[in-house]
Amino acid sequence: MLSIILRIMDRESRGGEMNIMGGYLQRYARTSLDDDQEDMVISLPKLLVQQFRAYVEELNLSVSEAIQYLVEQELQDSPATASRPEKYRAFWKELVTEMGVKRTALPQSWLSFSSGHKGITYTLSFGKDGRIRIDMSVDTGDKAANHRVFEALRAMRRDIEQHFPRALSWEDNVHRRACRIALYRPGRIGDDNIEELRAWFIRGLELFQEVFSPLLGRVVT
Template sequence: MPTIALGKLEQVEPRSLWPLEAVDFTPWLAENLDALGEALGIDLEKTRVEAPVGSFACDIEARDTNSNRRVIVENQLSETDHRHLGQLITYAAGLDAGVIVWIASRVREEHREAIDFLNRHTNDNLDFFLVTLEVIRISGSLPAVVFNLTASPNAWAKTASLPSQKLTSERTLAYQEFYQGLMDELREKHRFTNARAAQPQSWYAFSSGTSGITYNASFASGRRLRAELYIDVGEIAPNKSIFDNLKSQETQIESALGERLLWERLDGKRACRISAIRENTTIIDAAAQGDEIREWLVQHLLQFKAVFGPLLKAATTTIPAPALPSVST
């Protein structure tokens, strides 16, 4: 029988990589939220580091791009303690968060039970996660980070707790079923998203990796299905600047995609969007043409990421600086 060479799994002390939580680990985590999002089943988009809450500061504030809920992350490179649990609840209240994430290198059973208790006794708009941080390597290899989900919302395995909007009609149920299939295919086959639980709404936003810009799928009015790049970084002028930068490359972009797009600057509104349109398509059609419609969206979202993705960094660097207030002398 041939000999099989196997490596030895080794635990690495997290502080050997990040000596200080605030100075070393928090900035690293803020730039690697995809890894945390994959463990949680959420697409995370960073908003702020050290977000102020009164005289305190939350480690990381982010956004769930699918539900648009505010996410807060509190981390510690030590065993869970009462102080961090209190901070977590304080930050959740101060920032009106919908998703609360507590990361620690070791988890006390009492604190796991506390997070389970909060998930059982809070409403469907509020989800608590407790994550154990582990760093491993095999026989001296480079270290790898593992986020182990230790406590999560009760129904998170497949259909995470829904927001306050309930399933009130066949149409909303159809949206949820359609987007669940789309989401699963994009996640499992293409690693396009971390999202795991579809919700009963007519649109879905997927992270582009650039804050304020998403790849959207939307059943729009007029029997139209859209695959789109949606631009909303929070202010009108930057949105229009990003749009104009991309519009100046319209010929090259449409050539790469192989089709004409609908370019909507939406003057008078804050956001902008660039869309591929499938006409005469509603969610009702998904019952008979679900596979075909889903494949159309999958291909267009992947193409949008391939073509627009490399252009977004340059487009966002053209954002004009805000005008300084005039000073009278």
């Protein structure tokens, strides 16, 4: 979207892109705008905003209308893709099917499984930092109890990590009530190797359950 706006800002341009975009706006200015509109905020230098506003006002359009139409033109040749929430839903649906468990796949970036102990769950998730994560979170509602369980497990860290392909992340932020033990790797919902990510989640969850479930029976009081 930003690249489209910057091309329009160049009022002195005689390039083909300027003529094409100007033509889009001129045609759009002659159509009725009955569709529902959604506000969009884009930060631009003041001078560019003034130039763009003057340009679209000549065509009797609002800035938001012009931006909306230019975005539609930019995307019209792109293949239709599922929304991110729907991609998550489809991913988790296939995952639970492969695992052979009955779960409702939701359009969210994580999927949790009970450990059999109150407040302790295994979670598979896509992070905002371009990594995916398998973790066991401890949040019983009692900060002191959470940290007792966490420290009891951390005392066995060397033995625990022998079962994993890499070191685990032991996360016990003193400013938070919950604790977490996690395993990370790069991955996003839109990656081409989505089947590999799903297999990693499945095997990792099985490994967490195999390693931690017996230990939780000993350290949870």
